[in-house]
Amino acid sequence: MKAKASDWYKLNWGLDIKNMSWVENTGSEVDYIINLCGLKGNERILDLACGFGRHSLEFARRGFSVVGVDITEIYIDDAVKSAKEMGLSNTEFICCDIRDIASKDEFDVVLNLADGAIGYLENDDENLKIFDTIARALKHGGHHVCDLVCGEYADAHFPVRLWDSGSNTLSLSEFDWDREKRIMLFGNCDIAYGEVLRVPEIPEGDPTRVYTTTEIKEIMKNRGMEVKGAFAGYSDIPAGKDSFQMLIHSVKK
Incomplete structure (x- = not known):
């Protein structure tokens, strides 16, 4: 990503x-x-x-x-x-x-x-x-x-992918981690219920301190x-x- x-x-x-x-x-x-x-x-x-x-x-x-x-x-x-x-x-x-x-x-x-x-x-x-x-x-x-x-979680667990289910959508979040710069890259893909499931693609991430x-x-x-x-x-x-x-x-x- x-x-x-x-x-x-x-x-x-x-x-x-x-x-x-x-x-x-x-x-x-x-x-x-x-x-x-x-x-x-x-x-x-x-x-x-x-x-x-x-x-x-x-x-x-x-x-x-x-x-x-x-x-x-x-x-x-x-x-x-x-x-x-x-x-x-x-x-x-x-x-x-x-x-x-x-x-x-x-x-x-x-x-x-x-x-x-x-x-x-x-x-x-x-x-x-x-x-x-x-x-x-x-x-x-x-x-x-x-x-x-x-930040303590990031150091211990990143990179990681996490799923979350709500009433309307299923969300996949991806977190990459630059430990030295303390920068996380966050990407997300949402899949609405009732839609045909596709392969999740997260090509870019938001750089966050x-x-x-x-x-x-x-x-x-x-x-x-x-x-x-x-x-x-x-x-x-x-x-x-x-x-x-x-x-x-x-x-x-």
């Missing part, structure tokens, strides 16, 4: 992502975050790389004020349309690069979910700018939650934040080498 161009994150997206199996977990993921952060319902939330707004809309449906940001115009257009159809006036959706968000001490919660574009940018310096945006946007005492591929829990803790510390927990996905189990996904909860001091 070869790497896509370095600006792949600007070009890679379509609304077919709404049929992915993990979209079905949105409600339970929001439940988890509310409980993890002890949210009351009156907090202001910034959802970075919000996609078509699945988490933003679910938080807004529960009464939170939400600003969603994504670089993909069709996602933002779809999120705005969905908010109108749902009668949600407590949402705002902005189409821009995360690095261009200048909010300061404004939000109670910042989210980077389903990677939230962390690690997607052209090099390490650019990737760190996302963490700068996070720390700057949060109020003191505010919460940050991200879920990412776990993958972090260990130790790296995330140091990055957050350097920005006046403290990691309160690192979990194996949306669970109470500590993240480790057998946790494909890690969910990191941090608080701004």
